[in-house]
Amino acid sequence: EDKVVQSPLSLVVHEGDTVTLNCSYEVTNFRSLLWYKQEKKAPTFLFMLTSSGIEKKSGRLSSILDKKELFSILNITATQTGDSAIYLCAVGPSPGNAGKSTFGDGTTLTVKP
Amino acid sequence: NAGVTQTPKFQVLKTGQSMTLQCAQDMNHNSMYWYRQDPGMGLRLIYYSASEGTTDKGEVPNGYNVSRLNKREFSLRLESAAPSQTSVYFCASSLGPGGPEAFFGQGTRLTVV
Numbered sequence: 475e476d477k478v479v480q481s482p483l484s485l486v487v488h489e490g491d492t493v494t495l496n497c498s499y500e501v502t503n504f505r506s507l508l509w510y511k512q513e514k515k516a517p518t519f520l521f522m523l524t525s526s527g528i529e530k531k532s533g534r535l536s537s538i539l540d541k542k543e544l545f546s547i548l549n550i551t552a553t554q555t556g557d558s559a560i561y562l563c564a565v566g567p568s569p570g571n572a573g574k575s576t577f578g579d580g581t582t583l584t585v586k587p
Numbered sequence: 588n589a590g591v592t593q594t595p596k597f598q599v600l601k602t603g604q605s606m607t608l609q610c611a612q613d614m615n616h617n618s619m620y621w622y623r624q625d626p627g628m629g630l631r632l633i634y635y636s637a638s639e640g641t642t643d644k645g646e647v648p649n650g651y652n653v654s655r656l657n658k659r660e661f662s663l664r665l666e667s668a669a670p671s672q673t674s675v676y677f678c679a680s681s682l683g684p685g686g687p688e689a690f691f692g693q694g695t696r697l698t699v700v
Binding site for chain 1: 591620622627628629630631632635645646677688689690691692693694
């Protein structure tokens with residue numbers, strides 16, 4: 475059974491801090507790793523990672539994948555209160571498991587002014 | 588461009604009642620999904636439809652049924668609601684089984700009393 479574990483479960487920081495969120499996985503037929511941000515309502519897509527060592531970047535957010543050690547990290551620099559959200563990591567569907575993404579329990583990030 | 592639309596947004600049911608959650612997407616996506624999210628937990632897949640005309644069980648299918656009515660619509664039915672089904676339900680869609688990123692609806696908050 476596929477498994478995705480995120481850490482920490484929750485994190486409280488102050489504006490301007492840098493945070494690192496972790497995601498480890500155990501899956502068969504790995505194809506992609508996905509990061510989502512969930513504020514009050516629906517998760518919204520952030521990054522898709524398929525190759526080791528290639529950083530994806532969007533503004534103050536960046537993410538990287540290590541397929542050898544089976545983990546990914548999401549970095550947020552110069553955090554703002556608007557970064558407060560649940561960050562979800564998921565392993566995307568694979569050819570042998572079409573349609574099934576497996577999600578971690580999420581990291582709840584709170585950024586205080 | 589509405590994306591993924593779910594109805595209703597909120598619902599309270601009595602134990603034993605039935606109801607259907609509706610979901611429609613206007614992005615011409617092939618794959619659609621139903622997830623539930625419980626407090627402190629990530630998204631757990633209930634059922635999915637990799638393409639029109641097919642449906643498959645996810646991680647937590649017991650107590651639910653689905654119908655892929657056409658390419659746009661994917662409904663979730665609770666035949667006899669139980670308090671354990673109190674949760675937030677999300678519908679999502681993706682371009683294909685290898686999408687991979689999913690686009691989510693705004694969620695339905697269901698309470699079973």
